[in-house]
Amino acid sequence: MSPFHTVVFIDTQNVHLGIQSCGWLLDWAKFMTLLKDKFKADKVCMFLGYLSEYE
Known part of the structure; x- marks a missing residue:
């Protein structure tokens, strides 16, 4: 097992x-x-940003 980990961050928008x-x-x-x-x-990890002015 590798000592390294892969973490993916996605800006879904x-x-x-x-x-x-x-x-x-x-x-x-x-x-x-x-x-x-x-x-x-x-x-x-998925970033689902919420800004009320874009609602």
């Missing part, structure tokens, strides 16, 4: 807008599987 601008849809469950399987992510 940027990912969502980037994918949407390409006309694509993202399957978040498959994306998480990719991060864990291919990149050996031990933990995935």
